[in-house]
Amino acid sequence: MIGNHIVCRILVDNESSVEILYSDCLEKMGIPGEQLEKTSRPLYGFTRDSVIPQGTIRLPMTVGKKPRQTTTMINFVVIKGGSQYNAVIGRPTFQALRAITFIYHQKVKFPTPNGVREMKSNQYESIVAYSDTIRGYDQPRRHEARMVHQGLVEDIDPKIEKEITWSQPIEQLVEIWVDNEKPTRVLKIGSDLPQALKVEVENFLKKNLDVFAWTHADMVGIDSEVLCHALNADPSYPHKR
Incomplete structure (x- = not known):
């Protein structure tokens, strides 16, 4: 439960250093955007x-x-739009709850004043x-609404589809051939x-x-003290083919 709302489809991410709440979910929870604390710090993904x-907000969970x-x-970071999840919970929450995650079994255990509590994920x-x-990558303009329940009254159908507008490049890129002898060398402007x-x-x-490395063979002159590839093998064992 986030605030006074039962929120479904929460992604438990052991690698996330922040907690994310999508603006679609925030809107369904009835929390106005004026309550957000502005921030200019960008959020980076693994790519x-x-x-x-859009801002940050502190809510009880x-x-x-x-x-x-x-x-x-x-402390949730609010992102415009959303994904197939309503929120993402990461390491700060696990630390605050003193929780342990079990990825294979999709379980989370944490202590409470009345003993250890276990939460299980819905496998389906x-x-x-x-x-x-995954399907969203093939159909980028289709989006499935997520579930947010306020108490036991509001029931939003998670199967309702709606159109969304995804971010687009600032301008289109064109390819230019920069090496007449090697036509595979192409850059974009x-x-x-x-x-x-x-x-x-x-x-x-x-x-x-000459500043471009088109193949691994072009990356010459790297000191072995900086980077060196080696097999993690015991040298005392004889070599075999």
Whole structure:
């Protein structure tokens, strides 16, 4: 439970250093955007893509059921839009709850004043959420609404689909061939560049091809003290083919 709302489809991510709450979920919870604390710090994903959050908000999070129940305050980073999940819970929450996650069994255990509590993931919902996330890459303009229940009254159908607009590149890129002897060497520049600037950039790239590493063989002169590939094998054993 986040705030006074039972929120379904929460991703437990052992690698996440922040807690994420999507703005679609925040809106369904009835929390106005004016309560967000502004922030200009970008959030980076594992692909190094960055996004500027809409803000942060501190909400109580209650896990477990009585009598084995505990509540802690969580700082959520609010991201515009959403994914197949309503929220992402990471390491700060696990530390606050003193929780231990079991990835294979999809369980979380944490202590409470009345003993240890165990939470289990819904295996079917986990598979559906993962499949929907993968399918989203093939159908980028389709989106499945997520579930948020306020108390036991509000029931939002998770199967309702709606159109969303995904972020697009600032401009289209065009390929340029920079090496007449090796046509596979291709670079990309912005298509909206003025013609004079486009020619200048293209000539500059052609004159400085030596700074590009097209293959591993081009990366010569690296000191072995900086990087060296070696097999983790015991040298005392005889070599065999």
